[in-house]
Amino acid sequence: MHPEDPIQPMDSIQQVDPTAPVQQSHPNAVQPTPATNKPLTESKPTASDADAEEFKTEPEASHTEAYDSAAYRYIPQGVQGWNWGAFMFNVYWGLGNKSYLPLLCLIPFFNVIWIFVCGIKGNEWAWVNGDYPDVATFQAVQKTWNRAGLFAFILATIGILLVILMYIFIFAAIFVNFQNDGRTTY
Incomplete structure (x- = not known):
């Protein structure tokens, strides 16, 4: 050659x-x-x-910091923890924080498990994908998501309890009605 x-x-x-x-x-x-x-x-x-x-x-990394090998970034101690916003508003939270793994919550039946993963890993995903200059700024942004998510969780829990109570009262009324002289009146 x-x-x-x-x-x-x-x-x-x-x-x-x-x-x-x-x-x-x-x-x-x-x-x-x-x-x-x-x-x-x-x-x-x-x-x-x-x-x-x-x-x-x-x-x-010291023992107080986790290491995210996928993004080659250190995750500070103040970033880790539960995120109510990622748990309750997973799809909207993910789009707002440039984290697209919460979009997996759109898959039926899989979303029941994945919302808990979003709540656990949400802060870490937001830190890795976001452009936060420091932990204090990150916590200030996520604090609003946490408040809104916790408020939505409380409202959803109260709503579910009220629906359960309503069904209990309806079935109790039907049961009592059948107990009275064996005849039904509506």
Whole structure:
């Protein structure tokens, strides 16, 4: 083959090691390990690297922070917790917070389980997908969703209890009516 030929034989193509870490654009970027998807605490520079300190990554998360490997972002302690807005207004909450997993609540029967997942993971999804500068701003935004969601939950619970009581009174009246002299009057 000629050197100017654009097609190269397979022997001349550089093979890539799939287990080797990918070089990031920034030397302090967190890189996942292929086997565990956890950030490396420190990359291993070779002896020929003059500036070995440049290749160190961020330290591991402390025990107070969770690590979301899908988005490579740390989730602060103040972000975790139950979200009433994601639980009650799951589809609208998801669209408003750029989190599209709550759209799975539109699937019949699956939504009964998924609303609880939205309530549990909602804050983390909103933090990862949102552009919040700090935890205080995030909590202020989610506080309004939480208040509205809790209010809707209380109203729904009261409504369900009233419907159950109504059916109990109707069936009790029908039962009492059948007990009176064995005849029915409507």
